[in-house]
Amino acid sequence: MKLKMLELVPKDIKFIVGAEISSTYRNQEYHITAYNCNPDNNKLKETCQYNIKQKEDYNRIIVEDVKKIVKLEDISDYYSYQYDKKRGGWTSLNYLIDKKVVGNMKEYFEIISASDKKLVFKEPLEAIRSIKESGGYPFLAHPAAYLKGEKLPKDILDEWKDFGICGIECYSPYLNNIEDAEYYVNYCRENNLMISAGSDCHGSFSDRQIGIPRVRLSEIRLDFI
Numbered sequence: 343m344k345l346k347m348l349e350l351v352p353k354d355i356k357f358i359v360g361a362e363i364s365s366t367y368r369n370q371e372y373h374i375t376a377y378n379c380n381p382d383n384n385k386l387k388e389t390c391q392y393n394i395k396q397k398e399d400y401n402r403i404i405v406e407d408v409k410k411i412v413k414l415e416d417i418s419d420y421y422s423y424q425y426d427k428k429r430g431g432w433t434s435l436n437y438l439i440d441k442k443v444v445g446n447m448k449e450y451f452e453i454i455s456a457s458d459k460k461l462v463f464k465e466p467l468e469a470i471r472s473i474k475e476s477g478g479y480p481f482l483a484h485p486a487a488y489l490k491g492e493k494l495p496k497d498i499l500d501e502w503k504d505f506g507i508c509g510i511e512c513y514s515p516y517l518n519n520i521e522d523a524e525y526y527v528n529y530c531r532e533n534n535l536m537i538s539a540g541s542d543c544h545g546s547f548s549d550r551q552i553g554i555p556r557v558r559l560s561e562i563r564l565d566f567i
Contacts, residue, residue, distance in 0.1 A: 358566075359381060360375060360376055360379065361376045365468075366461075366463045366465060371463065373483035374482065376473040376478040378477065379478025385475045386475065386476040389469055396463055398433070400461040402420070402434075407454070407457040407459065408457075411456050412443055425440070428545065428546075430543075431544065438450060438453075447548055467506070479508040479509065481507060483540065484542055485514075486516035491516055492518070499529055503535070509563070510529065510536075510537065512537050513539035515555060516542070523555075538562055539557040
């Protein structure tokens with residue numbers, strides 16, 4: 343897959359190889375963005391493959407649970423279900439949208455809230471170590487997303503710093519207001535961490551758009567570029 347993607351990039355376009363890796367922290371899913379990593383690194387591949395397997399198993403379990411909750415008559419087609427990856431999202435979400443069980447991501451999370459199944463990924467320390475072993479730079483992604491827009495307390499940021507992050511995605515669409523970004527920017531400056539920005543746009547299944555929030559290059563710090 344890596345070679346296929348690289349072959350599609352025009353020669354005059356500069357790019358950074360990266361990935362977004364899920365981790366389980368305090369019984370919640372947190373994301374780590376890995377910049378300038380080597381996708382052929384065995385440790386990084388093992389981490390990604392583990393997470394993919396966890397997600398695939400969880401997708402299947404969720405669909406089986408939803409079958410009972412909303413009384414879907416037949417889900418046998420799920421096991422061979424394919425969808426256009428340009429849509430974004432994940433398998434169970436797209437399947438339930440196509441089955442007209444849910445209309446969007448919000449309805450998806452509302453219906454699966456009845457399930458007691460938990461999705462567990464690698465712990466942050468292990469995921470971060472695998473990124474660094476591949477030569478990459480791990481960032482705590484969109485910190486405003488985890489407490490419904492509220493700023494992450496300093497003790498949590500300190501713990502992530504101790505895990506080994508190289509930076510924080512200070513600017514993201516999850517901020518309650520753009521001024522909250524300064525809280526994370528100041529933390530990065532005080533702790534010599536890099537500063538990134540992201541739209542978290544993953545396709546048409548959400549209303550997040552590429553380029554939002556708008557950030558000037560002078561407001562970010564990516565030492566590896």
